[in-house]
Amino acid sequence: MEQQELTTVQTAKDLGLLPEEFERINEILGRVPNFTELSIFSVMWSEHCSYKNSITWLKTLPKDGPRMLAKAGEENAGLVDLGDGIGCAFKIESHNHPSALEPYQGAATGVGGINRDIFTMGARPIAQLNSLRFGDLKLDRTKWLVKGVVKGIGDYGNAFGIPTVGGELFFDDCYNVNPLVNAMSAGIVKAGETVSATSYGVGNPVYIVGSATGKDGIHGAAFASKNITEDSVNDLPAVQVGDPFQEKLLLEATLEVIKTGAVVGMQDMGAAGIICSNSEMSAKGEHGMRIDLDKVPTRQPNMKPFEILLSESQERMLIVVHKGREKEVEAVFDKWDLNCAIIGEVTDTKRLHYYMKGELVANVPADDLVLGGGAPVYKREYREPAYYKTNQQFKIEDVEQPADLKAVADHLIAHPNIASKRWVTNQYDSMVGTATMTTNRPCDAAVVAVKGTDKAIVLTVDCNSRYVYADPQKGCAIAVAEAARNITCAGGEPVAITNCLNFGNPYVPEVYWQFVEAIKGMSAACTKFETPVTGGNVSFYNQSTDDGPVFPTPTIGMLGVMDDLSTMMTSDFKETGDLIYLIGESVNDIASSQYLASYHNISASPAPYFDLDKEYAMHQVIKQLIKQHLIQSAHDVADGGLYITLLESAMPSYMGFKIDSDTDIRKDAFLFGEAQGRVVVSVSPDQQEAFVELLSTSEVEFTLLGTVSTGTLEIDGESFGTVTEAHQVYDNVLQGILGE
Numbered sequence: 001m002e003q004q005e006l007t008t009v010q011t012a013k014d015l016g017l018l019p020e021e022f023e024r025i026n027e028i029l030g031r032v033p034n035f036t037e038l039s040i041f042s043v044m045w046s047e048h049c050s051y052k053n054s055i056t057w058l059k060t061l062p063k064d065g066p067r068m069l070a071k072a073g074e075e076n077a078g079l080v081d082l083g084d085g086i087g088c089a090f091k092i093e094s095h096n097h098p099s100a101l102e103p104y105q106g107a108a109t110g111v112g113g114i115n116r117d118i119f120t121m122g123a124r125p126i127a128q129l130n131s132l133r134f135g136d137l138k139l140d141r142t143k144w145l146v147k148g149v150v151k152g153i154g155d156y157g158n159a160f161g162i163p164t165v166g167g168e169l170f171f172d173d174c175y176n177v178n179p180l181v182n183a184m185s186a187g188i189v190k191a192g193e194t195v196s197a198t199s200y201g202v203g204n205p206v207y208i209v210g211s212a213t214g215k216d217g218i219h220g221a222a223f224a225s226k227n228i229t230e231d232s233v234n235d236l237p238a239v240q241v242g243d244p245f246q247e248k249l250l251l252e253a254t255l256e257v258i259k260t261g262a263v264v265g266m267q268d269m270g271a272a273g274i275i276c277s278n279s280e281m282s283a284k285g286e287h288g289m290r291i292d293l294d295k296v297p298t299r300q301p302n303m304k305p306f307e308i309l310l311s312e313s314q315e316r317m318l319i320v321v322h323k324g325r326e327k328e329v330e331a332v333f334d335k336w337d338l339n340c341a342i343i344g345e346v347t348d349t350k351r352l353h354y355y356m357k358g359e360l361v362a363n364v365p366a367d368d369l370v371l372g373g374g375a376p377v378y379k380r381e382y383r384e385p386a387y388y389k390t391n392q393q394f395k396i397e398d399v400e401q402p403a404d405l406k407a408v409a410d411h412l413i414a415h416p417n418i419a420s421k422r423w424v425t426n427q428y429d430s431m432v433g434t435a436t437m438t439t440n441r442p443c444d445a446a447v448v449a450v451k452g453t454d455k456a457i458v459l460t461v462d463c464n465s466r467y468v469y470a471d472p473q474k475g476c477a478i479a480v481a482e483a484a485r486n487i488t489c490a491g492g493e494p495v496a497i498t499n500c501l502n503f504g505n506p507y508v509p510e511v512y513w514q515f516v517e518a519i520k521g522m523s524a525a526c527t528k529f530e531t532p533v534t535g536g537n538v539s540f541y542n543q544s545t546d547d548g549p550v551f552p553t554p555t556i557g558m559l560g561v562m563d564d565l566s567t568m569m570t571s572d573f574k575e576t577g578d579l580i581y582l583i584g585e586s587v588n589d590i591a592s593s594q595y596l597a598s599y600h601n602i603s604a605s606p607a608p609y610f611d612l613d614k615e616y617a618m619h620q621v622i623k624q625l626i627k628q629h630l631i632q633s634a635h636d637v638a639d640g641g642l643y644i645t646l647l648e649s650a651m652p653s654y655m656g657f658k659i660d661s662d663t664d665i666r667k668d669a670f671l672f673g674e675a676q677g678r679v680v681v682s683v684s685p686d687q688q689e690a691f692v693e694l695l696s697t698s699e700v701e702f703t704l705l706g707t708v709s710t711g712t713l714e715i716d717g718e719s720f721g722t723v724t725e726a727h728q729v730y731d732n733v734l735q736g737i738l739g740e
Contacts, residue, residue, distance in 0.1 A: 011035070015042035021376060028368050036354070036362045039306040041369065043272040044279060047540050050375035053506040054538045057519045065532040067495055067561075069194075073372070076117040076197055076267060078534020079189075080496050082561055086450060087194065088457055089123035090186035092131075092500045092557040094539035099181040103148025108156035109242040110183040112314050115162060116268035119251050120317060122194040122258045123187030127436070127448045128157055130167040130183050131461045131500070131555045132424075135176030137416050137737055142171075145179050146738060153183070154427035159244035160251075163436050164428035165446035168461055171416050174551050177544035182500040184461055184557040188450055195258050197277075198265035199320045199346055200285035206344040208274070209333050210250045211243065211315040214299035218310045246315040246338075253336040254317060260332065262325035264346075269316040275309045275369075277318035278352050282366035283373050288349035289366075293356050295343045305354060305361040320346060385510035387604065391470050394605035396590055401668045402599075406720050408672060409643055411599050413726055418594060418640045419733035442571045442652045444489040444636055449565060456568070458492030458560035464639065464674075465551035470592045471607035472517035473524075476554045478607065478676055480525035481615045482638060483558035488619045489634040489679060491569040491626050492560030494529055499536035499556055504549025506540045514552040522554060528616050531558060569626050571635035572652035573682050578632055578708040580657060581691070582642070584618050584678035585701040588665045594639055595672035609675035614700070618677050621700045625681065630691045637678035643671040643720075645680050646705075647713070651727045658714040659706030671715070682708055 012022035015038060025033050025041050033041065047053055063071045069087050070079035077091035095110025111128065118125045130153055135142045157164050162185070199206070257263060265285065267277040274296070282289050293308045303311075321329050326342070333340035347353070352369075354362040368374030402408055412418050430439045437447040437456060445460040462483040468475030484494040499522065504511040526533055536557070543549035562568060573580075590596045591605040625631045637645045646657050661670045669675075683691045695702045713720040 017042050036306045040275050044369040048271050050371050052376045053378050061523050061533040062526050063532050072535040076120050085191040087189045089118050089121045090559050091117050092184035092498045093537045094500050095181045103145045104152040107149040107152030107181050109314050111156045112242045112247050113270045114183045114185040118185045118187035120266050120268040123189035125162045125185050125187040127165045128162050128185045129461050133170050133175045133180040136173050137171050150424050156244045158429040160248050163430045165436050169421050177547050178542045180502050182555045195266050197267040198285040199281035200287050202348045204323050204346040205321050205342045207319045208343050209317050209340045212297040212299045213311045214313045242314045249336045250315050253333050257332045260328045262322050262328045264320040266319045273311045279366045279369040283370045288347040288351045289344050290347050290353045291344035297339045305356050380512045381509045382513040382516050383509035390604050391606050412640045413730050420731045423734035444486040454564050456562040456565050458487045458490050460486040461557045463555045465553040467592050467607045469551040472514045473521035474607040476518035476521035477525040478610050479556045483556045484529045485636045487560035488622050489636050491567040492562045494531050494560045496534050497531050497556050497558045498534050501538045502542050502553040504543040511549050518554045569634050573649045573655040573708045574632040576710050578682040578684050580705045581681050582703045582705050586662050586665050587675035588669050589675040590669050590673045593674040615677040618700050621698050630687050631681040633682045635680050641672040641674050650723050654723050656709035656711040656723050658709045
């Protein structure tokens with residue numbers, strides 16, 4: 001084999017490999033690697049592909065459940081049994097680093113990549129969501145990032161034809177340099193129509209299908225595994241370029257070719273491109289491959305072997321086909337006018353042999369490249385940061401209660417973290433596919449009908465990163481609980497989660513402590529709610545050299561099932577005179593609330609009150625109330641506290657509310673505190689007796705707050721204005737800052 005370039009420890013270091021990793025590669029190969037081989041190891045052993053700094057802890061998460069069809073790590077996405085021969089594939093992934101440099105393409109290709117993970121398993125995507133975090137909205141750079149990311153998501157998703165049905169948007173200065181862009185997708189597949197990401201059968205042809213391979217996205221996986229610096233702009237070629245129309249063709253062709261039965265295995269080309277698909281499929285199937293790189297359709301002439309191997313050009317798949325059935329496969333891709341080229345064949349060597357014009361340019365063992373095989377696994381040092389103890393010392397008595405609580409309410413209504421996200425959602429098509437049940441009906445989670453059945457999937461993405469920063473273990477458990485609470489309030493049954501774990505540099509002990517604690521909290525909550533972790537992704541290095549790490553942000557994407565669409569519950573008040581109840585306990589707590597953070601500018605406090613057992617018990621009561629049709633609406637108390645919950649229930653039909661506060665609790669805590677485990681429900685007077693009877697037989701606390709009124713907002717006899725005035729402000733905050 002001809003040495004392409006003299007490889008040294010320095011070259012390995014430049015590619016992101018540690019000195020001990022370079023030595024290990026020499027041992028594996030029994031020689032010094034050439035540049036192409038070193039590039040292969042650098043991307044496959046990057047954090048983005050190998051999870052080398054996180055897998056030890058990820059393995060502690062609960063993965064088993066009665067509905068699991070594919071567990072975490074087994075396939076491109078989690079697969080859950082919905083019953084009646086129907087499965088749901090779903091997953092969430094990050095595209096943070098690309099979006100920080102080129103927000104439009106960074107976000108667009110994030111959407112494209114997550115949808116490919118779904119349909120490469122044979123599932124047709126029917127819903128997508130996103131979780132977005134940005135810095136100070138007064139900064140021009142933040143406005144540029146927001147506009148680019150939202151337009152990228154909208155343009156790609158709308159053109160691809162999959163509705164964007166939900167999401168979250170959060171602003172904090174910690175995301176000024178490094179925004180977070182997490183994309184989630186869910187799809188439906190019938191039993192027997194799934195396909196695995198595997199490769200076997202000596203002599204079976206290996207195809208690359210879809211778009212041609214270009215120089216975009218080279219070393220993208222490695223780029224995602226380092227901090228953002230002033231020099232990151234030089235990594236712009238590591239950002240991929242998307243084509244949603246090409247992806248739509250690829251979707252239809254992929255689902256059609258699976259039905260031929262000619263496919264052995266299939267995997268999309270995401271992070272690390274061809275080399276990732278080759279190695280992971282080969283390792284899983286315990287076979288090898290011989291690949292002729294000069295047979296790969298390319299966009300640019302004279303591409304080098306490492307460029308072809310590592311390119312992350314979008315809208316591509318690797319397919320292994322049963323020998324003798326090539327014509328069936330080629331006919332499908334010809335019909336959809338897509339590239340379909342045989343680039344090699346399956347071997348029994350368990351190695352990957354890459355050739356360029358007949359010359360062997362790389363020879364590497366498949367298993368040694370991949371997670372679960374020979375990829376390195378590290379146990380990093382972790383240490384509790386000093387700020388954590390400081391947070392615990394917070395006392396509510398040290399914060400003076402404002403004399404004018406209406407001013408606090410007005411402040412919260414006008415805050416970008418609380419106000420309507422209409423400026424964003426108006427750019428997304430939520431109705432394409434005609435299955436979305438929550439486009440014009442306010443609901444705590446997205447409800448998407450499964451066509452041809454009475455079922456629906458219920459989806460949400462949740463994480464309050466301020467809580468996680470305050471107390472990573474409790475904050476992450478809250479993220480799981482809030483996701484479950486949202487699905488429960490919508491009338492669904494929480495089933496499983498996918499996660500997107502966004503953290504800073506894992507080599508910093510205080511950052512790694514946040515990660516470890518968050519995993520512990522997630523594990524406890526997922527075990528309690530019986531929602532196993534189906535997979536997801538880890539995104540480390542979300543920090544800049546100057547500003548430090550972002551808030552730890554373990555975004556939870558949760559899937560729920562609704563067996564009967566008639567049990568769907570919305571969050572809006574329905575009738576004047578209906579009774580408003582709070583289910584769950586009121587607590588004298590303002591810790592980590594939006595009120596404390598932005599009105600008082602106090603950042604050092606613990607996570608809000610949370611009791612996992614009480615939260616779980618409360619959910620079971622809500623399910624019974626919905627099942628027995630005893631409530632008119634259900635809306636969880638979350639960001640902004642009880643006042644914002646009441647206002648959000650009142651605004652859709654321009655209702656009002658007339659409530660009394662709890663004299664045992666500070667009024668600011670009662671109205672604006674974010675203690676967990678609470679849901680506001682409205683009850684028609686003729687159901688009150690049955691409602692109270694059911695609640696009385698449980699051990700869950702409940703309180704009559706007041707009644708639904710005709711458009712005025714009244715607390716303890718004091719006017720907080722009208723719902724029309726509040727609606728006008730709430731609806732136009734983002735428009736006012738970002739423009740129409």
